[in-house]
Amino acid sequence: MSIMNNNNNDNEKEGGRKMVENGDENCIKAELSANYIKAIEEAFRKEKKDILYNSSKIHAAFIMEKLFSFAKKDIDVFTSGKDIAFYRGDCLRSVLSKINKNIKIRVLLEDDSCKKEFSEIFPKGTEFKILEKGYINSRFKASFSNEIEEFDREYETFKHFTVIDKRAYRIEKPHAQDIQNSEIVDAVACVKSTHVAGILELIFSNIFKDHAQAIVFG
DSSP states (O other): EEEEOOOSSSHHHHHHHHHHHOOOHHHHTTTTTTHHHHHHHHHHHHHHHHHHHHHHHHHHHHHHHHHHHHHEEEEEEOOOOOOOOHHSHHHHHHHHHHHOSSSEEEESSSSTTTTTHHHHSSOTTTTEEEEEETTOOOOHHHHHHHOOOSSOOGGGOOOOOOOOOEEEEEOOOOOOOGGGOOEEEEEEEEOOHHHHHHHHHHHHHHHHSSSSSOOOOO
């Protein structure tokens, strides 16, 4: 089963962007359809295996807020490092501030120009690294092989993703480099897929260990 988002007009996209950057969870929920909210909340509550599609920033913020809240042991985030406004929104800041201190958090950035801002948003103790320059994205596809069949094969060339407890995930399809000004970022998420999440966690761990350098805050 798949759960689709259905906010597609330009006014909703613009309003959604402002809500993500400035609003709390209630504001974000006000911009989403009641059916979408109900379906996503049920997927997390019942730990369903449904594929959750999300293409706008406001859908992404809602899904990420749910993923972070869902975490019990581990959170791994691979992001461009340029999308600081997305993480700076009250909704994500609030849930990140409440995360249990025993949860292990690793954040991999492609670009470290906003590293200070990221360090202020994520909880103390989060481990940050910067991706090795020139690391080839095709390595991701090679690592994935033909393991994923649950969703569109276009995601074979994915890049940024989030993994929670080796069982939940969100993957973004390749998108414009100027992520701050890009309103559409096609992505899929799943609350319960230990197979896919396990593969993603292994890929993340390998990159974090062998193809990234620690970020020093001084």
